Ligand SMILES: CC(=O)SCCNC(=O)CCNC(=O)[C@H](O)C(C)(C)COP(=O)(O)OP(=O)(O)OC[C@H]1O[C@@H](n2cnc3c(N)ncnc32)[C@H](O)[C@@H]1OP(=O)(O)O
């Protein structure tokens with residue numbers, strides 16, 4: 254009976270661990286990141302600032318940020334074998350599966366696979382943050398028989414990431430929108446993928462294993478996969494009227510509408526979605542795609558009226574990526590590349606204060622049977 258009272262389907266509301274990294278304070282509408290507020294950081298800082306904040310606990314000054322960037326740049330290159338690794342995958346391989354394969358394969362090249370101390374994990378985290386954008390962009394190019402786009406050392410970190418994806422040097426404004434999206438995707442307390450990574454790390458497994466598991470989790474459309482699903486849905490809707498019709502049809506069929514709802518925010522707007530909505534509004538004007546913005550707002554309004562549900566980050570990140578010219582199949586891998594930061598910080602924290610995750614069950618099967 255005690256077990257029954259403790260049971261929460263989906264661990265809804267259950268506290269899984271202690272953390273100094275982040276906390277969603279829904280009442281205060283704050284996403285706390287090591288004491289700072291994520292939206293304020295995203296409005297005033299850069300992704301690399303968050304790298305130092307999450308991995309080392311303090312925001313860098315300009316000099317520290319630039320030496321961090323130099324560190325990352327040293328590790329951009331992928332092992333030469335990766336070209337043949339990705340060329341051997343079936344062309345239909347989803348970029349998230351290629352990414353999962355790539356991260357898993359990187360473990361074999363890691364000289365300090367057994368390192369579990371905070372300083373060691375921080376170094377591995379930087380190697381992962383250096384290489385994952387390259388894996389995301391170039392596994393996609395290889396799978397599509399496109400030329401590999403080598404990283405450009407002279408570009409800032411996230412500008413280079415966007416450049417490797419599109420093959421074109423972005424404008425400052427494009428690079429800023431992209432960097433802001435990476436910041437809002439960087440860390441979010443205890444989503445399924447972070448929990449998966451911490452569960453794996455809690456067996457003392459290495460960080461590559463933990464991240465590989467997290468990629469698998471993030472691919473699902475109830476989690477990171479929703480950003481791609483949102484864009485497909487918008488394109489299927491075509492116009493504001495078409496989109497409204499599509500949403501009604503899905504609601505009548507009792508389908509989940511991608512990009513809406515959230516386990517923690519529930520019936521409130523995800524603060525990150527509000528920020529991305531503003532980036533999208535500005536980009537839509539620049540690109541003369543006010544029609545797309547109008548369509549998304551109509552969807553937001555309809556879902557509020559019909560279901561009392563609000564957009565999550567994926568709903569507004571998707572059209573931002575679309576207007577930046579990013580292939581839809583890369584939206585979730587980009588989410589993962591940004592989240593690599595939070596995941597590494599969580600894995601490090603797990604090692605530092607480990608307790609094996611091993612919950613119990615509420616048994617509902619038969620008993621007393623005999624062979
Ligand atoms: C960055 C991120 O990863 S954010 C999450 C991205 N995922 C999505 O956008 C997928 C769409 N959203 C969902 O499926 C859900 O809102 C989740 C999975 C994110 C959270 O769900 P949970 O906390 O498990 O709530 P659950 O799925 O049980 O929903 C509760 C109720 O709201 C409804 N609901 C929740 N989200 C949606 C939605 N997007 N569309 C339609 N109905 C919804 C459910 O049908 C359910 O209704 P009921 O009580 O009448 O059966």
Ligand SMILES: O=C([O-])CC(=O)C(=O)O
Nearest residue numbers: 441443444445516565566
């Ligand atoms: O917090 C969650 O459950 C999902 C989410 O928004 C994220 O991972 O960014």
